[in-house]
Amino acid sequence: xxxxxxxxxxxxxxxxxxxxxxxxxxxxxxxxxxxxxxxxxxxxxxxxxxxxxxxxxxxxxxxxxxxxxxxxxxxxxxxxxxxxxxxxxxxxxxxxxxxxxxxxxxxxxxxxxxxxxxxxxxxxxxxxxxxxxxxxxxxxxxxx
Amino acid sequence: xxxxxxxxxxxxxxxxxxxxxxxxxxxxxxxxxxxxxxxxxxxxxxxxxxxxxxxxxxxxxxxxxxxxxxxxxxxxxxxxxxxxxxxxxxxxxxxxxxxxxxxxxxxxxxxxxxxxxxxxxxxxxxxxxxxxxxxxxxxxxxxxxxxxxxxxxxxxxxxxxxxxxxxxxxxxxxxxxxxxxxxxxxxxxxxxxxxxxxxxxxxxxxxxxxxxxxxxxxxxxxxxxxxxxxxxxxxxxxxxxxxxxxxxxxxxxxxxxxxxxxxxxxxxxxxxxxxxxxxxxxxxxxxxxxxxxxxxxxxxxxxxxxxxxxxxxxxxxxxxxxxxxxxxxxxxxxxxxxxxxxxxxxxxxxxxxxxxxxxxxxxxxxxxxxxxxxxxxxxxxxxxxxxxx
Numbered sequence: 001x002x003x004x005x006x007x008x009x010x011x012x013x014x015x016x017x018x019x020x021x022x023x024x025x026x027x028x029x030x031x032x033x034x035x036x037x038x039x040x041x042x043x044x045x046x047x048x049x050x051x052x053x054x055x056x057x058x059x060x061x062x063x064x065x066x067x068x069x070x071x072x073x074x075x076x077x078x079x080x081x082x083x084x085x086x087x088x089x090x091x092x093x094x095x096x097x098x099x100x101x102x103x104x105x106x107x108x109x110x111x112x113x114x115x116x117x118x119x120x121x122x123x124x125x126x127x128x129x130x131x132x133x134x135x136x137x138x139x140x141x142x143x144x
Numbered sequence: 145x146x147x148x149x150x151x152x153x154x155x156x157x158x159x160x161x162x163x164x165x166x167x168x169x170x171x172x173x174x175x176x177x178x179x180x181x182x183x184x185x186x187x188x189x190x191x192x193x194x195x196x197x198x199x200x201x202x203x204x205x206x207x208x209x210x211x212x213x214x215x216x217x218x219x220x221x222x223x224x225x226x227x228x229x230x231x232x233x234x235x236x237x238x239x240x241x242x243x244x245x246x247x248x249x250x251x252x253x254x255x256x257x258x259x260x261x262x263x264x265x266x267x268x269x270x271x272x273x274x275x276x277x278x279x280x281x282x283x284x285x286x287x288x289x290x291x292x293x294x295x296x297x298x299x300x301x302x303x304x305x306x307x308x309x310x311x312x313x314x315x316x317x318x319x320x321x322x323x324x325x326x327x328x329x330x331x332x333x334x335x336x337x338x339x340x341x342x343x344x345x346x347x348x349x350x351x352x353x354x355x356x357x358x359x360x361x362x363x364x365x366x367x368x369x370x371x372x373x374x375x376x377x378x379x380x381x382x383x384x385x386x387x388x389x390x391x392x393x394x395x396x397x398x399x400x401x402x403x404x405x406x407x408x409x410x411x412x413x414x415x416x417x418x419x420x421x422x423x424x425x426x427x428x429x430x431x432x433x434x435x436x437x438x439x440x441x442x443x444x445x446x447x448x449x450x451x452x453x454x455x456x457x458x459x460x461x462x463x464x465x466x467x468x469x470x471x472x473x474x475x476x477x478x479x480x481x482x483x484x485x486x487x488x489x490x491x492x493x494x495x496x497x498x499x500x501x502x503x504x505x506x507x508x509x510x511x512x513x514x515x516x517x518x519x520x521x522x523x524x525x526x527x528x529x530x531x532x533x
Binding site: 086109112118 | 237243281282284319321392393441445447
């Protein structure tokens with residue numbers, strides 16, 4: 001068993017060392033800007049699942065109406081959230097994210113139902129494909 | 145022959161894992177420390193502390209994501225139970241309009257124990273297909289199918305399983321969510337019944353000696369016809385959740401599970417802390433469970449959860465045994481009360497948590513009347529690399 005594990009570990013370590021490849025980026029002009037970070041508390045008015053980035057799965061997009069105002073924001077969450085979490089129209093949530101164009105927000109953190117979920121880290125790297133709080137791979141489906 | 149097959153399958157997992165690692169987007173490291181006063185969850189309590197080390201790699205591209213993780217769990221007092229696991233998988237998300245999506249996943253995993261518990265060594269493969277749609281903006285319907293196959297070194301545990309689930313929820317303006325889920329599942333042990341007495345019966349956990357420390361033990365069941373054994377069950381679950389602003393959540397849920405056909409093909413059902421025991425899983429019991437959960441989000445992103453669970457379970461085909469391991473003809477019946485509290489702090493790249501739980505199990509089999517506290521401390525660090533956004 002030790003030999004098997006050692007073999008797998010060696011393969012992993014060697015592969016990880018070679019893993020510094022760049023993956024396809026997102027559209028120009030639409031990126032996470034830490035200098036434009038905002039915190040918005042509001043109510044979910046609409047839920048969409050639509051393509052946002054080249055070479056990525058469709059994203060969950062929440063139309064959020066700011067509390068006590070008429071302003072609406074299009075909050076871009078991430079692909080895995082569509083299956084990993086069940087968000088409904090009418091739910092109240094707080095989003096921390098970067099303004100990215102008129103009314104668009106790239107979410108970094110969501111708070112709802114007493115829970116905090118990290119969508120991206122503070123530098124804007126998405127954690128829906130790698131991170132402590134995101135559903136990982138097959139766990140996208142979630143459970144009861 | 146069996147060993148050769150296991151080696152070939154392990155090599156396939158290794159090659160697949162290496163391929164995934166080369167394309168990884170992110171890299172995570174995790175460390176968990178566990179402490180329990182009752183590792184084997186019997187009245188003959190044995191305490192232990194465990195350290196769990198984990199590595200995770202993920203990649204996401206065009207809806208297709210790859211995952212791989214590697215774990216090693218080290219037992220301090222019972223080193224023979226130390227084991228490593230490797231999990232590999234890929235999944236695919238396909239939109240169907242703006243309110244629906246299909247999800248498909250395929251995965252393989254391997255668990256490798258030290259020699260004392262090597263009969264638990266196994267490789268498994270599973271397939272998941274799911275569909276989610278918003279019937280209305282405040283109502284979600286989900287369908288899911290899961291198929292799995294597991295091959296153990298001790299072939300008695302080899303099995304196939306299939307489950308189908310359907311869930312429906314509804315969110316109300318009062319911040320109340322109601323949800324119901326129905327599940328059907330079937331597990332088929334390929335060859336639990338032995339036609340003849342084998343030359344050697346694996347002895348697990350005895351340090352090479354005849355003492356088995358996990359309970360009554362895995363005594364093979366003899367049947368002149370040999371063959372397999374299936375167990376089929378269905379369950380219905382209900383959940384009511386109430387949000388109190390965006391910082392507090394309260395939920396109560398309950399489920400009832402029925403065994404539709406078949407029985408457990410083993411002489412005993414045993415649960416170990418932290419170790420997946422092939423005789424005990426979601427298929428092996430019928431009964432009901434109820435849970436109350438409170439979640440509170442404190443300032444500075446500190447999350448607190450507290451849960452209480454009551455479970456009443458019967459195990460079809462399992463009888464109460466005497467201290468000498470002789471069946472009494474009385475079906476085994478257990479009730480369990482569990483309390484768990486968890487405190488978690490999320491930093492941008494780091495998550496740390498501490499959890500305490502206590503379980504009190506009552507059984508008409510005296511060996512399985514026990515209580516135990518558990519302590520869990522964990523840290524997970526995520527480093528994105530290979531990504532340019």
